[in-house]
Amino acid sequence: MTMNARNIQYLASAITVLAAVAAQSAQAQSGTAATSVQPVFSVGPKFQQTTGEAIYRSLCQGCHMPQGEGAKGAGTYPSLARNNKLEAGGYAVYLVVNGQRGMPPFGEMMSDGQVAEVVNYVRTHFGNNFTDAVTAADVKQVRR
Amino acid sequence: MTHENTPAFTRRDLLNMIGTAAGGGAMYQAMTSLGFAAESNFSGPPQLAGAKKGSSVLILGAGLAGMVAALELRNAGYKVTILEYNQRAGGRCWSIRGGDTFTELGGGVQHCSFAKGEYFNAGPWRIPYHHHAVLHYCRQLGVALEPFVQVNYNAWVHSSTAYGGKPQRYRHVQADFQGHVAELLGKATRQGSLDSVLTQEDKEKLLEGLRRWGALDSEFRYRESIATSAWRGYEIDPGGGLMPPAKPSKPLELGELLQSRLWRAIAAGQAYEFQSTMFQPVGGMDMIAKAFAKQVGNLIRYQARVTRIEQSERGVTVTFADEGRGGALQQEKADWCLCTIPLSILSQIDIQIGAEMQAAINAVPYGSSIKVGLQFKRRFWEEDEHIYGGITYTDLPISRISYPSTRYGASGPAVVLGAYVFDGPNSFEFGAMAPEERVRRAVEYGSQIHPQYAHEFDNGMSVAWYRVPGNHGCYGKWTDALRDQHYKALCQVDGRIALAGEHVSHIPAWQEGAILSSLDAIRRLHARATA
Numbered sequence: 001m002t003m004n005a006r007n008i009q010y011l012a013s014a015i016t017v018l019a020a021v022a023a024q025s026a027q028a029q030s031g032t033a034a035t036s037v038q039p040v041f042s043v044g045p046k047f048q049q050t051t052g053e054a055i056y057r058s059l060c061q062g063c064h065m066p067q068g069e070g071a072k073g074a075g076t077y078p079s080l081a082r083n084n085k086l087e088a089g090g091y092a093v094y095l096v097v098n099g100q101r102g103m104p105p106f107g108e109m110m111s112d113g114q115v116a117e118v119v120n121y122v123r124t125h126f127g128n129n130f131t132d133a134v135t136a137a138d139v140k141q142v143r144r
Numbered sequence: 145m146t147h148e149n150t151p152a153f154t155r156r157d158l159l160n161m162i163g164t165a166a167g168g169g170a171m172y173q174a175m176t177s178l179g180f181a182a183e184s185n186f187s188g189p190p191q192l193a194g195a196k197k198g199s200s201v202l203i204l205g206a207g208l209a210g211m212v213a214a215l216e217l218r219n220a221g222y223k224v225t226i227l228e229y230n231q232r233a234g235g236r237c238w239s240i241r242g243g244d245t246f247t248e249l250g251g252g253v254q255h256c257s258f259a260k261g262e263y264f265n266a267g268p269w270r271i272p273y274h275h276h277a278v279l280h281y282c283r284q285l286g287v288a289l290e291p292f293v294q295v296n297y298n299a300w301v302h303s304s305t306a307y308g309g310k311p312q313r314y315r316h317v318q319a320d321f322q323g324h325v326a327e328l329l330g331k332a333t334r335q336g337s338l339d340s341v342l343t344q345e346d347k348e349k350l351l352e353g354l355r356r357w358g359a360l361d362s363e364f365r366y367r368e369s370i371a372t373s374a375w376r377g378y379e380i381d382p383g384g385g386l387m388p389p390a391k392p393s394k395p396l397e398l399g400e401l402l403q404s405r406l407w408r409a410i411a412a413g414q415a416y417e418f419q420s421t422m423f424q425p426v427g428g429m430d431m432i433a434k435a436f437a438k439q440v441g442n443l444i445r446y447q448a449r450v451t452r453i454e455q456s457e458r459g460v461t462v463t464f465a466d467e468g469r470g471g472a473l474q475q476e477k478a479d480w481c482l483c484t485i486p487l488s489i490l491s492q493i494d495i496q497i498g499a500e501m502q503a504a505i506n507a508v509p510y511g512s513s514i515k516v517g518l519q520f521k522r523r524f525w526e527e528d529e530h531i532y533g534g535i536t537y538t539d540l541p542i543s544r545i546s547y548p549s550t551r552y553g554a555s556g557p558a559v560v561l562g563a564y565v566f567d568g569p570n571s572f573e574f575g576a577m578a579p580e581e582r583v584r585r586a587v588e589y590g591s592q593i594h595p596q597y598a599h600e601f602d603n604g605m606s607v608a609w610y611r612v613p614g615n616h617g618c619y620g621k622w623t624d625a626l627r628d629q630h631y632k633a634l635c636q637v638d639g640r641i642a643l644a645g646e647h648v649s650h651i652p653a654w655q656e657g658a659i660l661s662s663l664d665a666i667r668r669l670h671a672r673a674t675a
Binding site (some may be wrong): 040041042044045046047048057058059060061062065066071073074075076077084089099101102103104105131 | 228249250449450485486487488491492493498506508509510511512541568570572573575576585608610611612613614615616617621659
């Protein structure tokens with residue numbers, strides 16, 4: 001792909017976000033909220049973020065919120081923080097790929113590697129400490 | 145045009161090809177496969193004679209589905225109560241105005257500072273002429289309508305990677321794409337490439353049609369001329385007196401136009417659901433909700449969060465948390481229940497129904513959608529660019545900009561739809577941002593099309609539907625496979641309970657779907673109640 005305006009723009013956004021991520025790490029260390037991290041925009045029908053953190057910030061936190069705390073309205077977005085259901089990595093992979101109830105499936109919009117990245121991110125953040133990382137191969141198995 | 149000599153290439157194929165070249169065919173087929181383009185089946189309000197004296201219906205949700213049911217059932221003699229989670233009626237039929245405060249899931253609070261009379265439709269914003277049920281109730285309830293401009297030939301189509309990122313006029317792309325296609329098809333016809341499917345007489349008629357349709361010259365060419373400018377517009381418009389004579393404009397070159405992909409934007413208005421005439425209520429879409437609430441508002445109990453729906457042979461019992469009183473649990477009983485709660489929420493509520501309906505409730509994911517409303521200090525799109533209503537399309541993350549279809553030429557501030565994005569990654573990415581960041585980004589991207597944004601922006605509001613507390617999503621996102629498996633089960637009357645809403649229709653995300661599903665459900669509930 002040639003370097004075009006959108007790509008440059010995307011890179012610029014990505015750099016901004018990287019800076020924000022760095023700032024957030026500093027903030028996190030000082031114990032303040034991490035809401036300054038803003039998503040980047042993808043070009044086309046698939047998500048383009050590659051790291052677990054970037055995917056979480058650009059997608060998951062829309063419902064599960066910046067600290068993985070979830071939300072309560074007429075219904076509930078489950079908290080991902082200190083969530084024992086995440087112990088089984090395959091469960092989280094299944095949900096991201098296929099969705100559940102109102103949660104849409106993201107399998108078509110993400111590569112195996114991206115799904116693994118974001119699942120590993122969630123399973124090692126927000127008070128979760130499941131260090132048995134899932135792999136792209138694990139994700140491939142979950143896809144039909 | 146590689147199919148012309150294959151035996152499978154029929155007259156119908158040719159007509160399809162023409163339709164596709166025109167843009168409408170491909171679009172319409174795509175829309176139909178998504179279930180978006182189905183026709184309304186409205187044939188008047190339901191006849192609900194003979195209701196048993198004193199029998200009652202409990203309606204869950206005071207959106208359009210719930211309120212139309214309340215109106216008709218109350219008029220039929222039922223005792224009706226509505227439980228509503230929000231502090232207002234209307235559900236997704238919702239307009240935001242100056243002075244409104246909106247707190248989204250996650251706690252982001254926005255205070256709207258729009259000028260008096262200005263508004264932004266967070267949900268539905270247009271009504272096709274064939275959405276007969278919506279139009280019927282607008283007429284019955286006295287909701288004034290005005291035209292909604294879907295297609296504006298003078299609005300922009302924009303690609304950040306084509307024409308150096310410079311937006312192009314819709315009329316240029318439309319006329320030039322059509323003209324070039326007509327020329328190509330004319331060439332193929334005259335060279336005999338279509339002889340296997342066209343008679344000599346067909347060819348003559350086709351050529352004559354192409355000449356008119358594509359503004360072709362006597363040699364069937366699409367060229368810079370006063371004739372083509374009569375379609376795409378002039379370099380210098382015709383004037384009066386001793387003003388300079390009209391000067392033709394130069395068509396966009398075919399190859400660059402094809403590569404620009406800007407032709408993607410010119411098909412939308414040809415789809416059945418977007419064809420002229422479209423309408424909007426004068427003053428905001430929620431004028432419909434307000435008109436219904438004027439009729440049935442006294443039946444609504446607000447701030448009621450439903451937690452459990454039970455039924456027995458004798459009736460229905462619904463447990464709800466009274467959010468106005470610290471969430472104290474209360475119960476409401478009735479003979480029958482119409483539940484219009486979105487499946488994104490209903491799938492989390494304990495409901496006593498059969499396994500098939502429960503599976504259907506759990507099966508439907510909810511679609512993503514975000515909107516940003518931007519108030520500017522003046523109508524620069526009208527004053528500087530001669531754009532009156534309609535939609536600009538872009539490949540930037542904001543997807544489209546829509547200008548107000550009302551009060552043209554008014555002085556003072558006006559509100560533009562500065563971003564409307566659904567389904568794709570950008571809608572999720574916008575939804576993952578804090579509300580003020582969505583507004584900031586919408587201004588930043590929009591200024592690539594309208595440089596005036598930088599000086600004229602005043603204030604904005606954004607709504608990401610996954611973060612709307614009473615909805616948890618925009619609409620029931622059916623697929624063909626899901627419909628085959630679950631749709632019928634979702635539509636059943638299960639004991640004393642029936643469901644309604646856009647998610648129980650073949651017109652998802654449209655108010656017409658919500659109203660039709662509700663009318664159909666109460667007709668069948670009534671039949672059971674009077675059996």
